Amino acid sequence: xxxxxxxxxxxxxxxxxxxxxxxxxxxxxxxxxxxxxxxxxxxxxxxxxxxxxxxxxxxxxxxxxxxxxxxxxxxxxxxxxxxxxxxxxxxxxxxxxxxxxxxxxxxxxxxxxxxxxxxxxxxxxxxxxxxxxxxxxxxxxxxxxxxxxxxxxxxxxxxxxxxxxxxxxxxxxxxxxxxxxxxxxxxxxxxxxxxxxx
Numbered sequence: 001x002x003x004x005x006x007x008x009x010x011x012x013x014x015x016x017x018x019x020x021x022x023x024x025x026x027x028x029x030x031x032x033x034x035x036x037x038x039x040x041x042x043x044x045x046x047x048x049x050x051x052x053x054x055x056x057x058x059x060x061x062x063x064x065x066x067x068x069x070x071x072x073x074x075x076x077x078x079x080x081x082x083x084x085x086x087x088x089x090x091x092x093x094x095x096x097x098x099x100x101x102x103x104x105x106x107x108x109x110x111x112x113x114x115x116x117x118x119x120x121x122x123x124x125x126x127x128x129x130x131x132x133x134x135x136x137x138x139x140x141x142x143x144x145x146x147x148x149x150x151x152x153x154x155x156x157x158x159x160x161x162x163x164x165x166x167x168x169x170x171x172x173x174x175x176x177x178x179x180x181x182x183x184x185x186x187x188x189x190x191x192x193x194x195x196x197x198x
Contacts, residue, residue, distance in 0.1 A: 002098040010105035011052025011075035041112035078158030133174035138165035
């Protein structure tokens with residue numbers, strides 16, 4: 001079995017939400033803790049989480065056990081900077097994983113079952129990137145083997161991994177979730193209110 005870890009991106013300041021999105025209450029916990037617990041329930045061996053804005057407050061309030069926090073000092077440069085910070089740190093650990101599953105902290109319907117379906121697809125197709133299907137585009141959660149780490153380290157801007165996942169000549173397998181709302185992300189107060197109403 002290949003050694004796979006999860007990297008949660010949670011460094012943004014949630015300007016459209018107007019408050020620290022990571023700490024919004026959800027299911028007797030917070031959005032970030034919910035994401036961490038789902039990641040911990042997968043077949044991955046370890047969970048990392050990239051923080052930036054409000055990092056001290058978040059670390060003080062998030063109590064989820066086995067998660068390693070990574071500081072992104074350049075979080076204002078966008079999502080790509082968090083991927084670079086995460087992959088740089090992961091490459092520095094003693095036992096570098098064979099692959100990393102990158103996910104966002106603000107997709108509360110991405111559960112361990114869906115992530116495990118991506119992990120199973122990776123084990124069957126280890127040379128390919130495994131991505132989530134968003135209509136006609138690919139996005140995260142997505143799994144990148146370590147042969148793609150150098151490409152991830154070159155990402156810039158706020159598009160994150162999308163530019164790599166939708167590039168011509170890159171071998172990507174897209175997995176469509178069974179439920180339509182699985183990939184829904186929470187960006188605005190309206191999104192959050194809709195989440196609470198469901």
